[in-house]
Amino acid sequence: MLGFLNLNKPFDWTSHDCVARVRKLLRLKRVGHAGTLDPAATGVLPIALGRATRLLQYLPENxxxxxxxxxxxxxxxxxxxxxxxxxxxxxxxxxxxxxxxxxxxxxxxxxxxxxxxxxxxxxxxxxxxxxxxxxxxxxxxxxxxxxxxxxxxxxxxxxxxxxxxxxxxxxxxxxxxxxxxxxxxxxxxxxxxxxxxxSGFNLTDSLTLTDLEIQLQTETFQPSIPDVALQHIPSVTLPDISAQKWCQGQKMPLTLDFSGIVRVYDPEACLLGIGKLQDGVLIPTTVLKT
CATH class of the missing domain: 3.30.2350.10 (Pseudouridine synthase)
Incomplete structure (x- = not known):
């Protein structure tokens, strides 16, 4: 699984409690959250599912x-x-x-x-x-x-x-x-x-734990794709051969008029991971697809 859950954290639950409950409901080991909320607070608690836990560090901080x-x-x-x-x-x-x-x-x-x-x-x-x-x-x-x-x-x-x-x-x-x-x-x-x-998620689009349970029972739950929370990061698309080599950890020559962290896609618009563009070279930093 690869994606995010925009959870509306309930009152008197710790952020850790929420992660544990989501992990149990989805039967998923790799679950993490962004931006801890105090137990007495409610509202948006972004939860990363599966390989998306590797993207938590790139979410917007506001x-x-x-x-x-x-x-x-x-x-x-x-x-x-x-x-x-x-x-x-x-x-x-x-x-x-x-x-x-x-x-x-x-x-x-x-x-x-x-x-x-x-x-x-x-x-x-x-x-x-x-x-x-x-x-x-x-x-x-x-x-x-x-x-x-x-x-x-x-x-x-x-x-x-x-x-x-x-x-x-x-x-x-x-x-x-x-x-x-x-x-x-x-x-x-x-x-x-x-x-x-x-971190790019809003309360109006959030799910309660009860909502999540119902969607799982009715088999209608779909995690938010990572792209939703990563729109603040510019993107680049690699040709098939270059995309495959990049996913294998190879640096790719790429000349653009900016540098820094970028989202990397293949020609089918599949998110391959996050790279760093520096001195005309695209360096793999977080590869999601191998």
Whole structure:
């Protein structure tokens, strides 16, 4: 099998749980995923099937989310799954101040990841260190926010903000919720999160695990072809003889007006793999068809 499953991850499942379930349903050993989602988050979790696991490294990194941020509350995990550190009602919060504060999360920003995250410090996961009560300095990282849009605002003792966020790889939405609360001096935490797009896949086209089970029972399941998620990579087509040699690991002379990573096809439009075009030579990097 070669392709992708655009899975709508259910609440309270880890990304690993989803991979294990898909592996069992499809009776397939080689299954992997792109872009880990926290258990409390739902939405797009791209899953590679069979030889497509070798293509995970080439998927686009941009992502999009719909988040609900609750003000007046701060937790250990920066979402509602953690223990409450502070809880102070803020019924008089001015929406104009919230909009101004939210506008600061635009472009390239520095962000400190949550202490409960999978990032490694000195070879150890932050969440493992946090669970042991060890205090470590979490290094800042530069992330990129392409666009934010406020979708809804609900007043109350603990007002909530719904916001759409398009961002680059490595961005923690939990950290945005926490930092927004810090700017407003109210505290803030992530109340809900749905990933609406990831690695070239969108929520509108996703399947739930129940959908997958039904399609398998009715023998209608078809994985997405790899090309769907690789459109950001330019393509080249090789003649039959050259395609065969390239699949056997041979470098092929190829002069084009660009260089870098390319999708490689044969004359029948079959994806052979991913190559690197450098100095007029097409070098095999990931060969799918031998």
């Amino acid at each position: 992502k999009a989310y719909k988040a609900t941020i609750r003000l007046g509350v701060q937790t250990t995990t920066d979402d509602l799954q953690g223990e409450i550190i502070t809880s102070q009602p803020c019924p008089g919060m001015n929406f104009a101040d919230v909009k101004t504060a939210m506008s600061q999360f635009q472009g390239k920003i520095e962000q400190i990841p949550p202490i409960y995250s999978a990032i490694q410090v000195d070879g150890k996961r932050l969440y493992d260190l946090a669970r042991k009560g060890e205090i470590v300095e979490v290094p800042k990282r530069t992330v990129e926010i392409f666009h934010t849009e406020i979708l809804d605002w609900r007043d109350g003792d603990f007002p909530e903000l719904d916001v759409a966020i398009a961002c680059g790889s490595g961005t923690y939405i939990r950290a945005i919720a926490r930092d927004l609360g810090a700017i407003l001096e109210t505290g803030g935490t992530l109340a809900a999160l749905v990933r609406t797009a990831s």
